[in-house]
Amino acid sequence: MPEGHTLYRLARDLDAAYRGTQPEATSPQGKFAAGAALLSGRTFVHATSWGKHLFAEFDGDACLHVHLGLIGTFTIDEHAYVGEVPVVGQVRLRLATDAHVADLRGPNLCAVITPEQVEAVTARLGPDPLRPDPDPDLAWRGISRSGRTVAELLMDQSVLAGVGNVYRSEVLFRQRIDPFRPGKELRRSSWDAIWLDLVDLLPLGVATGKIVTVAEQVEQVRSELAEGQVDPLTARTSYVYKRQGEPCRVCGSRIRTREVAGRNLFWCGRCQRRR
Ligand SMILES: [Zn+2]
Structure with missing residues (x-):
């Protein structure tokens, strides 16, 4: 989607x-x-x-x-x-x-x-990180009161608008957040980190037409943007999305998958352990 x-x-x-x-x-x-x-x-x-x-x-x-x-x-x-x-x-x-x-x-x-x-x-829509002046507090109010998992909440367009299945898996990995942690147990600082990461990453998706989340590609696209010319990315890479069974790029554990909110979630059980 x-x-x-x-x-x-x-x-x-x-x-x-x-x-x-x-x-x-x-x-x-x-x-x-x-x-x-x-x-x-x-x-x-x-x-x-x-x-x-x-x-x-x-x-x-x-x-x-x-x-x-x-x-x-x-x-x-x-x-x-x-x-x-x-x-x-x-x-x-x-x-x-x-x-x-x-x-x-x-x-x-x-x-x-x-x-x-x-x-x-x-x-009826949550804040969209790409809109001018979006209100992350509005999303936080919905998340911090919910017993649903953060993986479900990030896909709920009435909580947060625009994030789909790829960004949710990738951002939760980037921030090392257990996707099954209930919203009401998420720390405010974790939500702020998710939000700021999305604010940072989504414009790279706008610039390239591809979801860019892996550090080396993020750096590459950022420097190209600064120079005013973005080369089309040849291949999309990811940390966890559609990498089930493959080794985690950070710790080497096998990436896992399970259906959450109707779509397959991907995560690393080791990097994203509950702290
Ligand atoms: Zn890992």
């Missing part, structure tokens, strides 16, 4: 392609014909993301709300011309100008909503 950095990049790219234009909106698949008709010809004002939700604001208080879910994609074809980009697969929504065609396929959710409804959606 796309995590928050992917939605952030998507909002940024849609903004760059469509801001100030009046795209023609259609639903080649037909499932979103009424919604597309509502948007078509309106001026695209601004796109933003909050966690895994995308909001594209059009004039006249119409907002496109998209959640990609597990399999959804929203691809932007640059240098395209209307009519010249064939419809491939089940395209729920196409946004077309004479310069760009964007196709949304397989979303979990695609709707036209009002600004009030946008507020109602975001009010």
